[in-house]
Amino acid sequence: MAYWLLKSEPDAWxxxxxxxxxxxGEPWTGVRNFTAKQNLKLMKKGExxxxxxxxVGKEIVGIVEVIREAYPDPTDESxxxxxxxxxxxxxxxxxxxxxxxxxxxxFSEMALVKYSRxxxxxVTDREWRLICEMGGAGR
DNA sequence: GCCAACGTTGGC
DNA sequence: GCCAACGTTGGC
Numbered sequence: 001m002a003y004w005l006l007k008s009e010p011d012a013w014x015x016x017x018x019x020x021x022x023x024x025g026e027p028w029t030g031v032r033n034f035t036a037k038q039n040l041k042l043m044k045k046g047e048x049x050x051x052x053x054x055x056v057g058k059e060i061v062g063i064v065e066v067i068r069e070a071y072p073d074p075t076d077e078s079x080x081x082x083x084x085x086x087x088x089x090x091x092x093x094x095x096x097x098x099x100x101x102x103x104x105x106x107f108s109e110m111a112l113v114k115y116s117r118x119x120x121x122x123v124t125d126r127e128w129r130l131i132c133e134m135g136g137a138g139r
Numbered sequence: 140g141c142c143a144a145c146g147t148t149g150g151c
Numbered sequence: 152g153c154c155a156a157c158g159t160t161g162g163c
Binding site for chain 2 (some may be wrong): 007009032033054055058098115119122
Binding site (some may be wrong): 031033034095115116117 | 156157158159
């Protein structure tokens with residue numbers, strides 16, 4: 001079981017909107033970066049990902065689950081890119097901010113801190129556990 | 140296949 | 152709103 005982190009600008013697609021979609025979930029489209037695409041293709045059904053709000057909030061606000069593995073992104077005319085479907089699992093009661101992660105040496109190697117522009121990132125087991133604890137969410 | 144130019148992302 | 156970082160594109 002791998003863990004992931006998905007970034008979205010809440011003005012475009014927020015965790016609240018994701019929650020409203022319920023169990024049927026929503027396609028995660030619009031990734032136009034090859035590194036991010038590679039990560040999307042590695043995501044397996046049932047794996048969990050953090051939902052991060054970039055620009056507004058700059059914090060991890062929830063957890064989502066992959067319900068459909070990589071398929072061609074319907075919003076990409078060139079056919080080169082990939083989408084997955086995710087559904088909301090639960091919110092993070094106390095969102096964990098980028099500032100917090102940057103200030104904590106335990107996260108100095110985290111992709112979110114080192115490669116802030118990458119929109120689909122892997123998260124290590126340790127990072128996942130720590131952030132869940134800090135956010136007041138169960139695993 | 141290199142590399143300069145350009146565009147986009149995202150933190151501040 | 153600015154600007155740094157960095158990925159992509161396209162000319163050669």
